[in-house]
Every structure is written in C-alpha cells, then in structure tokens.
Amino acid sequence: MGEYGRKYVKKENERKYREQEERRQQQQQEWEERFKQWYDYQSQNQQSYGGYNTGGQVFRDPTDSFIEKYKSSCSTLEIPVTTDKYEIKLAYRKMAKKYHPDINKDPNATEKFQKINEAYEFLNDGNVDRYEQISKNNYN
Template sequence: MNILKKIAGKVLYAISKLISGILDVFIKIVETIVNIIGNVAKGFIAFIGMGGCLLLLMLSGPLGLVILMNPLILLIILFFVIFPLLGTKFVSYLKYVKYIITEFLFDRARYLIDGISYQFESFQEYKDKYKKMEEERKRREEQRRWNEQQREWEERFRQWAEYQRQNSRYSDYQWQNQNTNYGNQHSYVNPAIEFKNKYEESCDLLDVPYDADKYQIKLAYRKKAKEYHPDLNKSEGATEMFQKINNAYEFLNDSNIERYKGII
C-alpha cells in the first residue's frame, strides 16, 4: 500500500510540475504581449505629445471621420487602450491561479510520498495565504520606495548643507567652478522649498492640517483609502486617486513630519 501511495504521489508530483511549467510559459507569453502592446501604446502617446498634433488635426477633419467610422480601426484603438489594463490584471490572476493549484497538488504529492501533512486542507486556505503573501510583497515594495525616497531627501539636504558651508568660505564664482555638476543639477535651489510644497500637497490630499500629527494622518488615510479603494469605488479615476493617497501617506511619515516642523 505504501509503495502504491509513493507511486501515486510521484505521478501527482510530476503532473504538478508539468502544470506549473505550462502555466509559467503561458504567463510569460501573456506578460510579454502585454508589455509590448503597452510600450506601443506609450510610444504612440509620446509621438502625439512630441509632434503628432498634425495627426490629431487630420483626424479631426473629414478624413479622420472616415477613419474613425471604420469598425476595424475603432477596434484596434480600443484594443491598444484596454488590453494593457486588462492584460496586467489577467497576468496577476494567472499567477494567483497557478499558486493555489500547484501548491495544493504539491502538498498532496508530498503527503503521498513522504507522509508530510498538508499545509492547508482547502483551496480557500491557499487563496488566503496567497493574498497575505501579496499584501506582504506590496508592504515590502512600499518600504523599499520609502527608503529610497528618504535617502534621496537626505542626500539633497546634505548637498545643500555642504553648499551652504562651502559658500560661506568661497565666493559664488569659486564654488560654481569647483562644483559644476551639482550646480547644473540643482541650480542652488534649497530642497526645503520643494519638500515643504510636497508635504503640504500631501496634507491637502488627505484633508489634514499641515500641523497634523501621525495619528490624525493615519485616521485620514484610512478614511480616504476606503473611499477610493478600487474594490469599493468603481468610478473613473478612483484607482489613480487611491495610488496618490498611498503615496501621500508614505510621504507623511514620522521622519518627514519632524523635518517639516524644523523647516517652518
């Protein structure tokens, strides 16, 4: 009986590997197609922005009316607009399906081969684990972006302080000759000005006063995030607004609250 269980387990394991491989290839193909179409759409938008006004002028005339009345052309335009959006969600869904199916089968195979207990008893538990993993991945990504943002601000304030220190010892002409790269990049603009503007814009986005503490900011963020969460708000622009709210909340962290207090 144990031999039969091991054989069944190895067969199931092989099937799981095959399914995993097929889904990996399919996901990669779909992801590549989505990226290509998305890049083509971005390139077309960039073309219009840089010099495609003539094309828009043509499309606004009789010729444009004839072209846009063509169902095939309309279908192509809609395809390039909608497919990148839906394609990205479809790729995410495929990764989700691949995880719960293969993990479920691998667990059953390990049980048959080595007698190792299942990690979870039902598909739903695997789904819950995947969602938690995705939440953790997003949290780590947000933390990475926050760290990069903080390092960037720290470096800009450090460079400004260095400029101020050196400027007190040398003339503007001497400082510019010795630090041309810095001068070209920042034009001697105090980063505190941009920081203050961004901080206050973030506060305005969350509808909190500029002197709000972290608890007020957190409460306002939860309210705004719930209002514009894509799962709850299906209106146009809700997803973009939700991202802006997240970015504002990331920026209004403890370190930046203290930095803002020191600036004003």
C-alpha cells in the same frame, strides 16, 4: 643576535622607513596635484547661484522642495499641515476607504488611491518630525 646582526637590522629598518617616507611624500604631491586640478576645474565652471556648475539649473534649496511635497501630501489627504501623526493615520484610512478601487467604481479611483498611498508614505513619522522642526525654526 650578534653585533653585526643588530647593525644590519637597524640599517634595514632605516631603509624601510626612508622608502615609506618617500612614498608618503609622493602620494601627498599626487593628492595636492589632483586637488589643484579639481579646484581649477570647479573655478572655471562656476555658474548660477554662486555655486558650481549645475548644468544650467538654478540652485534650489532642498528644504523648499520638502515643504512643497509635505504640503501637497497634506492636501491630498485633505488635512492641515499642522495635523499630528494620529490624525494623519485617520485621514488616510478614511480616504483609502473612500477611493479604494474595489469600493469606488470611478475610473480615476485607482489613480487617486495611488496618490493617497504615496502621500501617506511620505507623511511618515520622520517627515512629520522634520516638518515640525522646520516650522519651529521659522523657515520661510
């Protein structure tokens, strides 16, 4: 490539670089404008628990609802909340045998059996470990 070719390529590269830089600046301005609009909207719609618009709902810590569901699942299986994974499985099997619709002819047995299954599914290893961690951290 001759001298003229190198100068042409250099000018072409500079032109492309300028165009890219202009596009980046334009995108940056657009994002800043969008963020400003979003921030203004959120600021205008603040409600309730020091947070943003929750549709009139009061904020509730998800850990509270987890603990509530964990305790209700334990009470469904009639076990204490400090029970380990092995005892949960034993309690589930005992309750499942007791309320299985094929064995128990009570009309509410099917509903009770479904609740037992839901409780056992919720009390999986991950949720038991999570509850132990929350308890260890003295969450109230």
